[in-house]
Amino acid sequence: MADPVLLEVAQDGVATLRLNRPAQKNAINLEMRPLMQRLITRVARDPAVRVLILAGSGGSFCAGGDIRDMAQLGAGAGVDGGGDAAPDALAGEAARRRMRQTGEVALAISTLDIPVIAAVSGPAYGAGLGLALAADLVLAAPDAEFCASFGRLGLVPDFGLHLSLPRRVGIARAKEMIFSARAVEATEAQTLGLVDALHPAPELEAVARRMASGFARHSPTALGLSKALLDQSPTLDLRQVLEAETAAQALCFTTPHHAEARRRFLARSPEAGPRT
Template sequence: MSDYETITFDVKDGIATLAFNRPKYRNAISLQMREELPPVIKRVSTDSDIRTLIITGNGGSFCAGGDIKDMGSVTSVDVGRNRMRATGTLLQAVASIDKPVIAAVDGPAYGAGFGWAMLADFVLATPRAGFCASFGKLGLAPDFGLHYTLPRLVGLARAKDLIFSAREVKADEALEMGLVYRVVEADKIMDVAQDMAQAFCNASPTAIGVSKMLLDQTFGMDIRQIGEAEATNQAVCFVSDYHAEAAKRFLNKEPFKFKWPL
């Protein structure tokens, strides 16, 4: 396990697990955490041995957003913009991970913590999970990509509801809205996340990677552009070692390596 103070990070059998680790403060994002997160995200993105990422929080909270105590250090517009530009760089790095990202959310996912969860490809939540774009309560505007992710996940009207009202959405409503993939009991959530992650370790990293990148761009493309991108993606997949092995397994009537566990 890597040596950090505000997060824990572990890689085992192709699965990286990143946990926010300030449970006394409901895993609020401190200035130190902002420094510790970028190298971890860079490693996940660039290490070919890492096949999938699980993001969670320690101590019964996912992430309560930015640490309000640190907000007092923003003494000018320039200081605030520079800090948030660094946040934007981290946001883009997380969004650019071309591997499956699973968020296991227990307890509050507020503010930027909500943003982190919504960047995941699959969000698992316990019954006590709560999602809240809490920025409005502090007279702030959302960050960490919520203006991008929420309209795509739940539509513009519901995105406005969540952002303008700053209300908490519990797990069942989040599931109904499409924010959450599955609601899982707290004592089972990491087991389910691990099972999903292990399945992705047996999937084609090439096929998953190119599909994820194209899906993230699809609302800005027309059908012709998507068709051209699909042709390129498929050509790349056709010549991958994974496809060759999978085709051989099919022809020999052997089971595929990839099997979804749920």
């Protein structure tokens, strides 16, 4: 059987994490969570990887969590334990462990020190919506659909959606999407700010790769520092931002990328002198 999650690393520094259960529209099952965690950790530790693309196989991004797994949890099946513990208690403990794993995956992706691009075709439902919004940029095909579908199952959103969704669309719109659990088509998603750009499905991953390759040519130090500053900026005041920029820029001045860029500029325009 094919692995349910694949990691492809190209020579240009662009990696693709691909969910690979096309028959299930790439729904995330229990096996996939620790595998995703291991692969993302590998990406984080590999200095050759400059950009990560999130994608799905078979024309789907991710239909959310696998409901078959949820049914097992509800029945208390597949839970380590014993004694006289009630099935509901066992199911609750298993669900807690499952959600801890989900949170670890969301955190690992969101805190990567490199740009992350989601390429969304077909459904991005539930945890699939959370996975897409863990990325820095979301590109989508016209057939993409986004849905905070948890209410349909009597659940609350996970995968960090209580943070990432309102950051994208605002508190009021996030509440409307969560309370209604309605599907949002690609054109509306772009209008709301869920999607940054739409591209035809056959071209979507190629566009994401071109974008990623462009990012990969820039200084990983500068990109990582800018990403961290932008992620922190909603909680900082101007003075704090300026102090953080000062420290980050001082570090960037010492990098080989800056030295090489400065050398190339001066070689082209020796009369101009150094400029920023």
